[in-house]
Amino acid sequence: MHILVAYKQFPAPQIGHAGGQSVWRLLVRLRERGHRLSLVARIDEEERRRYGKALAALEGLCEGRLILVPHHRAIAAPRPLALLRSYVALRRAVIRALDRFRPDLLHVEFAQTGVATLGLPVLSFRAHDVNWFLAAQRAASLRGAARGRAEILRWAFRRAEPWLYRRYAVLAAISEGDRRLLVAATGRGDLLTLPLEPSFPPEARHGPPAVAKGRNLLFVGAMDRAFNIEAVRWFLEHVWPDVRRAEPEASFYVVGAHPPAAVRGWDGREGVHVTGFVDDLAAWYRAADLFVSPMLVAGGLLQKVLDAMAMGVPVVATPQSNHGVGAPPEAITLADDARAFAEAIVALLRDRARARRQAERGVAFVTAHYDLDRALARWEEAVAMRLRRDGDSFDASQ
Numbered sequence: 001m002h003i004l005v006a007y008k009q010f011p012a013p014q015i016g017h018a019g020g021q022s023v024w025r026l027l028v029r030l031r032e033r034g035h036r037l038s039l040v041a042r043i044d045e046e047e048r049r050r051y052g053k054a055l056a057a058l059e060g061l062c063e064g065r066l067i068l069v070p071h072h073r074a075i076a077a078p079r080p081l082a083l084l085r086s087y088v089a090l091r092r093a094v095i096r097a098l099d100r101f102r103p104d105l106l107h108v109e110f111a112q113t114g115v116a117t118l119g120l121p122v123l124s125f126r127a128h129d130v131n132w133f134l135a136a137q138r139a140a141s142l143r144g145a146a147r148g149r150a151e152i153l154r155w156a157f158r159r160a161e162p163w164l165y166r167r168y169a170v171l172a173a174i175s176e177g178d179r180r181l182l183v184a185a186t187g188r189g190d191l192l193t194l195p196l197e198p199s200f201p202p203e204a205r206h207g208p209p210a211v212a213k214g215r216n217l218l219f220v221g222a223m224d225r226a227f228n229i230e231a232v233r234w235f236l237e238h239v240w241p242d243v244r245r246a247e248p249e250a251s252f253y254v255v256g257a258h259p260p261a262a263v264r265g266w267d268g269r270e271g272v273h274v275t276g277f278v279d280d281l282a283a284w285y286r287a288a289d290l291f292v293s294p295m296l297v298a299g300g301l302l303q304k305v306l307d308a309m310a311m312g313v314p315v316v317a318t319p320q321s322n323h324g325v326g327a328p329p330e331a332i333t334l335a336d337d338a339r340a341f342a343e344a345i346v347a348l349l350r351d352r353a354r355a356r357r358q359a360e361r362g363v364a365f366v367t368a369h370y371d372l373d374r375a376l377a378r379w380e381e382a383v384a385m386r387l388r389r390d391g392d393s394f395d396a397s398q
Contacts, residue, residue, distance in 0.1 A: 001383070002036040004103035006094050006122075008087075008113045010043040010068070012054035013199075016222045016257040016277060018303030019128055022174070022196045023109050024054070029372055031061050033380075038065035038101045040093045042086060044074040065101050067093045087116040094120060105383060114164055124383055125168040126194050129300045130181045132157035134227075137297040137320065162186045169386045172379060175301035175324030192379055196301050197372040198310035200282050205312050209287035210280070215250040215349055217243075218288035218313070220281060220304045224258035227297045232263055234338075235294040236272065242342035244270055247349055252292075255284050285311040290348055290355070293317035294341065300324050305332075306370065309362035314355040316344045326369070331361040 009015075011023035031037055039062050048055065059066055069089040075082040094117055098106065107124040108114050114125055132154050139150035162185040165171055171186070172194040173179040179193050219235070221228035232254055243250055250271055254263060257277035267274040278284060285291070291308035293315060301324030308315050309331065316333045318341070325332070333348065335341040348355040 001104040001380075001387075002038070002101070003030060004038040004040070004094075004097055004101060004106045005109065006090070006106065006113050006117055007039070007041045007109040008090065008116070009110075010041050010047045010051065010071070011039075011058070012047070012051040014054070014279065014281070015047070015051065017225075018196065019110065021199055021303065022128075025197060025199075025372065026109075026194070027058070027061055029376055033373075033376060037062045038067075038097055038103055040067045040069070040090065040097050042071040042090055043068045044071040046073075047071075065097070067097050069093050087112070091116045091120075105387065108168075111161065111164065114168075118164075118167075122168060123386060124170040124172070124379070125165065126172040126174065127161075127165065127178065127182065128174055130173075130178050131161060131299075133178075133181055134297055134299045137299075141296060158185070169390075170379065170382045176326050177323040178300060190382070192375070192382060194375050194379055195370050195372065196303055196306060197370050198366060199303065199307045200285070200311060202310075204282040205286065207286060208283065210278070210283035211253075211287045213287055213289055215247055216287055216289045217250060217252045217345065218284060218291050218308070219252070219254050219256075219293070220284065220291075220307070221256045222258065223254065223256040223260065223263060223276075227295060228256065229260060229263060230296055231294045234296060235292065235341075236263075236266055238338035239294065239341045239345070240270070240272070242339070243345050246342070246346045250349065253284065253288070255281070281307075282311070285313055288313045290345060291315045292341075292345065293321035295321045298323055306366060309359075310366045310370075312359045312363050314348055314358040315362065316341060316348065327362065327365055331358065331365040333358065 007023050009020050011020045013021060013024050015021060027037055070086060072082040072086040075085055105123040106121055108117055108122050109126050110128050135150055135154035135157055139147050139154055142150055165182060165186050171188055172192040173182055174196055176193055179191055183191050219232060240252060252272050254274045255278055259274050259276060264274050266272040285308060291313045293302060293305050295318055298320040302321050305315055305317060305321055305325050316335060319334050319336055322332060322334060333344045335344045
């Protein structure tokens, strides 16, 4: 098939957000499976400079059928106007690509892209988040007017998202946890899972670490994302002091682009290291003795947790962090408050045999449950069935 993919960001293998990495791997897998590709996406000037090789690779994957429009960060205007202009440009580019490339189907990634393409013949859609679920978690952690605003968002998303998702003939979630939420909300028993997959091949577990191993704790995430900032600050303020009292030689590495001042201020203090953007994430996973995911709000499928498990690093996480991953207790350690989180970390740092067993079970779990090729085979079958049924007259709005 010739598949036109529309995505609100720029996909690249080392880009600083899981969405862009997952869409990149989806494109690669589709091409390996014999499909022809076209892509419409948004990009800013920093991404053009930093990801020149990925841009050239995308051109090759799509055989030149690539249309990029400015991300709102690249538009000199107040943010609301920049957002509007950017998404209008995205919509117009999709219309232009449909006319110029004549694909067999249009596949959309992310709800924002879905809104921008309303009314166009979108056959397939993959949701990366269930926004009302995120808003509900956020509301539970707030008080007063802030909680009221979050509840209003939850109410609005709870009504808008199912309406949007029912419009697509083939609908997929990125995790089993999200799939269950969406089935209940949309009544779509045919809803598929197109999961994220680990960022690194198995051989990436072998190689030099970024820093010498010892008692290294690691967090990875785009540090301009509010939920990541909130998680790291909670960990530093409420968990890390207890860990350091028990294990004075422990170090905590915060790896991810654009850390704010509130996080950068910890760099070099009390065993904390804030790296900013790094070129080789695999080397940092190899350096980690333990991965922590202290997310207080989480949905979808946390790429950071999946990657840590796939790289053979034991994980301590909040229950929210495991919503999408769905790892069993033997493959991940969950803790739902600061004291339990610190105790779990110290226990695994002191019991290396237990940490090794958990890491091995994590690798086995990811290998068994996150095979994108098997999921794509089911997706291809659903798409082919719908195309055979509707032929050239397919209308995504029906």
